[in-house]
Amino acid sequence: MIQFEVNDMTCGHCVGAVTAAVKDVAPEAVISVDLAERAVRVEGVPDADVVEQAIREAGYSPSRKA
Incomplete structure (x- = not known):
């Protein structure tokens, strides 16, 4: 699993944009986002x-x- 801290991810729109960006380059990825912690976890990449x-x-x- 890869983990990122994305401090400038502040709302639901940001979550959607980050998720879509990852899916564009890695459609098989499993993505988990915790907006409160500003954390993005990606598996399968x-x-x-x-x-x-x-x-x-x-x-x-x-x-x-x-």
Whole structure:
């Protein structure tokens, strides 16, 4: 599982945009978003860099969590 902190994700629209961005590059991904914690968890994706770049291109600033 890959985890990101996305501090500029602040509303339901943001959750939808981040989810759509990840699904665009990794349709097989299982995505879990916790808006209160500003956390995005992605499973089933071999390349975390691709996911991170997709979130950035959607206009957000993800940082990978250990």
